[in-house]
Amino acid sequence: MGNVLSPYTVTEHEVKLPGTRISIRGLEIDSKVPKYTGILYALLLTREYRWKKPRPILKAYRYEESFGVSYDERKFSSVCL
Secondary structure, X not given: OOOOOOOOOXXXXXXXXXXXXXXXXXXXXXXXXXXXXXXXXXXXXXXXXXXXXXXXXXXXXXXXXXXXXXXXXXXXXXXXX
């Protein structure tokens, strides 16, 4: 009775951003689905924006490139309370 989840494999996955020294580490599920958690996709929801629609990141936003940074996005970021 009930559903049985089929077994799947999880491996580490890394992508290098073209034209930069930046790489982002994530996970790949069954060699098909790359998973990156914790990547900034909107401005922080604070004060008057707390319960509003997320605001897009500014076009001028750039990931830091110093020293060939590697972002580890294998785990979710801290929870906002």
